[in-house]
Amino acid sequence: MRSDEEFREWAAQRRQSLVRTATLLTAGDPHTAEDVVQTAMTKMYLAWPRLRDVRDRDAYARRVLVNAFTDEMRTSRRKREDLRSQLPDRAVGSGAIDDDSRLLFAALEELPDRMRATVVLRYFHDLSVADTARALRCRPGTVKSQTARALEKLKHRLGPALRDDRGLRPDHPDHPRGDTAPIPTIHATLTAGRMS
């Protein structure tokens, strides 16, 4: 079927990026990230006949990925009784290849789900406030406030890592290709036009 072939071609190009995004959304849990992506891919398949425009496809993919993530988090929490005020220890996935990554995943895990999704879409996907609001189905003002609060929390947890100079530059040939783009440092972000 031609439609299946087109879907498969799109998936071949975009699935890796969706897994990366889901890995950040799940704060480094590769198994849950894969579950979330599988759910999103099924939604994409069902919606495929009406997603003719490439931009529509990518925007819809982001939306169903976030929805699948939110649903997964809600479901997993319903399954277990929370008897602790502190986050339980959890094995970090294979994506945590260095201490900075472990620290990043730990910091992301401390953010509420929607706030984490906001900061991932804004800084990993480099989406505008408007596009992030569309993906999360909320108002731009909500994105701005959630981003500001997330950055404050991340800045507190990641201060040393954010001032670390060991990371690959975004234009480095080994830098992973995806929806990323260089942005100002956090210190500049909190005071510059990024929030508008």
Next chain:
Amino acid sequence: MSDLTTLMSRATATVDATPAAVLDDDVSRGQRARRRRTRLVGTGVAGAFAATVAVGAPLLTSTTPAAAAELVAYTAEQPAGFTIAEVPEGWHVLSSDRSSLMLADGDDDGSDPNSFEGRIVASLVGSQSLPGGDLEAQTFAVGGQEVLVYDMLGADGGPSGTLGVFAPEGDGDYLSVQLPPELHWTGEVAARFVEGLDVTDDAGHTVG
């Protein structure tokens, strides 16, 4: 100077390219989901949604009557303000603008464009438009959100057979969809139809 984007990119750099077998599995899962959808409407098996019936819920049946309209893929041009995945078989877009969408069956000639009778009407509304008072809703978990399905009252104050579906759109907004009794839909099918309705960026609140 490292930044947040660089940290995120580095932390996910080990995610490998997608093997062909994984893509095959994605397609297979999609095909199975599509077949399940078809069976859901065709046979009345209500397995696609997790339904929680509210206390004192109205008389929405859990089985699909034989007369129920079947959902089919929508292949015509998408209307303004909304995107549609599926429509009842034989139904078409009668009108659409930034604030509302109206669908009608093949026998509807479009006369009296202000009448909602026998037609599907969708619009973006605020939370103040949720039915209140005595009406209880069935809730369906759809796409990570709880969709509310009400059995609306008629002019005589009794159940009219019309379903009112409200799907959260964020920040207190809801996609409101009125489904006429001619469809003979259960809450499950109503929720599935609304799951396939998306509000685009062009959509605006219904005024009045």
